[in-house]
Amino acid sequence: MLSWWKNLNRAITTVIQGLWVTLRVWKSTYDPNRKTFTEHFEYPELPAQVAPRYRGxxxxxxxxxxxxxxxxxxxxxxxxxxxxxxxxxxxxxxxxxxxxxxxxxxxxxxxxxxxxxxxxxxxxxxxxxxxxxxxxxxxxxxxxxxxxxxxxxxxxxxxxxxxxxxxxxxxxxxxxxx
Ligand code: SF4
Ligand code: SF4
The missing domain is CATH 3.30.70.3270 (Alpha-Beta Plaits)
Known part of the structure; x- marks a missing residue:
């Protein structure tokens, strides 16, 4: 029973963590000058930025x-x-x-x-x-x-x-x- 509650807790926590990342990235696309959410990258006109060790x-x-x-x-x-x-x-x-x-x-x-x-x-x-x-x-x-x-x-x-x-x-x- 204890492990069931632990699993439930972990599931809820990780879902919230994932949603928090989504919310953070979504919020970072807000342009206060234009007062709207805008594109973060100018892709595909410009290449999307990737981390230096990205494996593409x-x-x-x-x-x-x-x-x-x-x-x-x-x-x-x-x-x-x-x-x-x-x-x-x-x-x-x-x-x-x-x-x-x-x-x-x-x-x-x-x-x-x-x-x-x-x-x-x-x-x-x-x-x-x-x-x-x-x-x-x-x-x-x-x-x-x-x-x-x-x-x-x-x-x-x-x-x-x-x-x-x-x-x-x-x-x-x-x-x-x-
Ligand atoms: S070709 Fe792809 S799967 Fe095969 S070793 Fe290279 S990176 Fe790995
Ligand atoms: S086949 Fe070419 S790319 Fe593959 S390990 Fe040999 S030299 Fe490197």
Whole structure:
């Protein structure tokens, strides 16, 4: 019986705490000059501010990646798909695709740690939504470098355009002409 009352007390307390946060944020949007509640951020015209350690969609440098698969092996939900082929002249591999399935990704950042060349990080981008599951499959090798590296927004339009490109953006000179 005592634990029932404790659980009830905890439920009521946490609900009140949650509502208090909502009320506080709602109140902070009040603009006394305009005497109205207004938008807190100018999103989507300007990017929404996020905390420095926010885990958003990844930042990925396709030009540095060596295709070692360490990130894919570390991923607990197996949502990183890496395609690669041996380079013809020299050592190593060249990426043919580097896809993250954001229907499965849980933004745990475990893929970041093992990368030996520091070419993948959690980024600050939060605005990727789509009407189909296909839109949540992001092939970073087909995104413009600035978008993949988080300097430009990773939005549904950029992702959709990347799917129209037939070859990876970093496919070497011979691949770009096809
Ligand atoms: S953040 Fe986590 S779930 Fe997402 S790709 Fe990286 S390891 Fe996988
Ligand atoms: S761990 Fe780093 S270098 Fe290796 S495949 Fe992943 S992103 Fe590329």
């Amino acid at each position: 969609f990844h930042r990925f440098d396709v030009t540095t990646c060596i295709g070692c698969d360490q990130c894919a092996k570390a991923c607990p939900v197996d949502c990183i798909y890496i395609g690669k082929e041996r380079v013809e002249n020299g050592k190593g591999f060249r990426l043919t695709h580097f896809t993250i399935d954001y229907t499965k990704c849980m933004f745990c950042a475990l893929c970041i740690e093992p990368c030996p060349v520091d070419c993948i990080f959690m980024g600050g981008t939060l605005d990727l939504s789509s009407y189909s599951r296909d839109g949540a499959l992001v092939d970073y090798s087909r995104l413009p470098i600035d978008v993949a590296w988080g300097r430009a927004t990773l939005n549904p339009t950029a992702v959709a355009e990347s799917k129209a490109v037939l070859r990876p953006v970093h496919g070497g000179p011979s691949e770009q002409t096809g």
